[in-house]
Amino acid sequence: MRRLPWTPIAAFALIVVIALLAPWLGLANPVSMDVPHRLAGPSAAHWLGQDEFGRDVFARLIWGARVSLSVAVAAAALACVVGTTLGVVGGFLRGIAEILALRSIDVLLCFPPLLLALLVVTLLGPGATTLIPVLALVYLPGFTRVAYAGVLTARSQDYVEAMRVLGAGKSRIMLRTILPNIGGPLLVQFSLAMAAAVVLESGLSFLGLGVVPPAPSWGLMIGAARATMTQAPLLLLWPCLALTATILVMNALCDGLRDAVDPHPAYRPTARRLLDALAPGLLPTPRAVLDLRGLTVEIDTPHGPIHPVRDVSLQVFPGETLAIVGESGSGKSVTSLAITGLLPGAARVISGAACLDGTDLLRLSEDRLRNLRGAAMAMVFQDPGSSLNPVHRIGDQIAEAIIAHRPMPRAQATSAALALLQRVGIPDPARRLRAFPHELSGGMRQRVMIAIAIANGPRLLIADEPTTALDVTIQAQVLDLLADLKRERGLALLFITHSLPVVAEIADRVAVMYAGEIVETGPTAEVFLNPRHPYTAALLRSAPVEDGPAPEGIAGVVPPPTALPPGCIFAPRCDRAAPVCTTTHPALEAAGEGRAVRCIRWNQP
């Protein structure tokens, strides 16, 4: 559980304490009448004045809270006990019990809540004692659903299975494991039911179908004050304020509890911050489509800023594939998002330059960058299932990419989309144009993503783990397609992956990333045959080889970005580390033709 909502909890506790202490607060008798002083204004004896029968308004407000809350708590408690029992029993025993419990709840849900309450009031007659079962019945389904869903989730979890295997009885499993797990959601449901019960109780009392006069109730007070609202408007206002404030507090409590029980990340809008520092005064690499220099990305976290990508430099040339390889968390995806300006809100580039055909992307306005995205540079993401919009047709999604950069009539864009589908090898493309993403297989969807990426003839194609979510056979087909496109169109392909076999198959050159830094680059064949960085070597040894020696793991774990070692970041896991490695951070130095390595001991025996 996250932080509890203390402010609403305190406010609610205050209301509860006042209501509980009502008999001992020295208040006037809330039901004793004083007709000669009816509608009298505030006085020393009656702080908020007197109502239409001369009763003390302040006392009636406080006692009204008592009635409201006790009805609400009792109703919510009854609904919670009965509803949870139904849900737990239904979910745990399955079979007939499940059907009975859930179907009866479904029938309850066929009646609008207030209607259900009215039906029961018709049957039992009005009164505070009727209200409790009425309200309980209305809020019962919520508890049953929460409990049932909780049990179904818990059932499938390993520890419940384990307990069952160990021979624990069903009732023991239920009490020991499932109830504590659904406690949070039930608490939220309880607060929701309570808040709603206060509203419904006041409404029914207002109609004369709830609390029976002369007992004090806010709903009754509001109803009664309507008759005299022109003479004594304040009489109407006080119970309205008390009721609204109470519900406001209870709603805040519900929201707070829900957030505490179910914390979920949410989108935070932030304008993309341009780099204000001047670009490093280096000559651009001739012919390079992408020339990335000294890229460093910062992310604000509650524990201070971290740098998931530090001083990354690389070049990609036309018709060439550069693979960035590394474990998850090594910063390879962040690098690609930084180049395209698609970093999530909390992350930003703090230094470096990323030149696409000589234009620095990191210092481009969002509008001008948008004109390049999907045109001069295009991206293919890891999961084609979630990367395509589920509610739009394939053809429309491709056409949208075309029209975003080359305004043209819809029909023309559609025929262009058809040609693209054909090019990426989708059978029966005319029919697929009208298909929705969920109607295609994973491999087909990734082909669609590739069609979108090449729609406007990009110079640079960034593919971020494009085959990871696919079957091995489909993987090979998609890799072949990318390689064909690269050859045919002279694309520069930046290929991000964690898989060494994929690198070996597709990449001309490779850059190995570890914990946010490039540790080695060079032509793929040379790096694989003769790795110069101990991490590259360890990575190669950890990959399974057919008929080869068993793969070796790398001892230790990747350092968290909050606690990077002061010297070489790989030193704590390195089998060749010397004392100097733990104090001096190595630079990426040239290590032969087209190769570079970030290790001071690379040429030492």
Next chain:
Amino acid sequence: MTWLLRRLGISLVLIWVVATVVFLAIHMVPGDPAELLLSQGGTTPDAGVVEELREQLGLTKPLHVQYGLHMWRLLHFDLGQSMQDDSPVVAEIARRLPRTLELILAAGIMAVLIGIPTGTAAAMRRGGAFDRISSAIASLALAVPVFVVGTLMVMVFAQMLRFVPAGGFTPFTRDPAQHLALLAMPAGAIGIGLSAVVFRMTRAAVLDVMLRDYVRTARAKGVTPNRILVRHVVRTALMPVVTILALQLGTLLGGTVLVEFVFNWPGLSGLLVSAVNARDYPLVVGIITVISVLFVGLNLAVDVLYGLLDPRVRR
């Protein structure tokens, strides 16, 4: 198509179950309806008169015969006669129902027009001034019960400012302007809370969708922010919003009781309250059955609408 037929079948079964539950509930009341009806005012009714009324209401027949008769009549849209004035229940419901539906529809339109644009704007500038202010207003609007809003509106706009009459009803055909003037307050009272619900749902849904991969894909395609918002974000975020709104409108079928009472709007719910107070069983059973059937029908409509909005459901 089979998906639609299955949903339709489930709905029909639910309607049957609901009608049965209402029938049984009324017949499980402790005490005899005829006796209760006649003993109003504290007098003990004559045994012969009670028996006569029981005969007249068909209460002397065995339960299963009564049930069969009830269901047979339901199939022919016959809900019996009111115990108060012997008028057919169906006719009374047909006269009142459109007025309640009008109220709900007007409130729903208001909620959509206010809630969806403000909810989207608040989400797009999450944490900004507009978001904070509109969220605070929505919290307040959610906390004020509808009859409190209504009563305060009557006090301010009718009694103090004298903008509009305090309540009542004029048929549209007789005086359209007066009809709309009288509609404004009750619809507004419901619409305020409903707008707050739609605002919150929209805001949450947009925040959720903004994090989805396909929004990133749209950005990667170079689509303009406005088009992303309309085509990708709002379009997808609308699905849960439409569902919640429709279900809210459904609960309003019985939930306009309070507003109709406050504004003296002669709708179906008002009729129900007076029927409950008069213990007019045929009328209560009729109204509750009709509203529940409408509610089930609305849920079916929501499912169909969901199928139209989200192609993944259609199968």
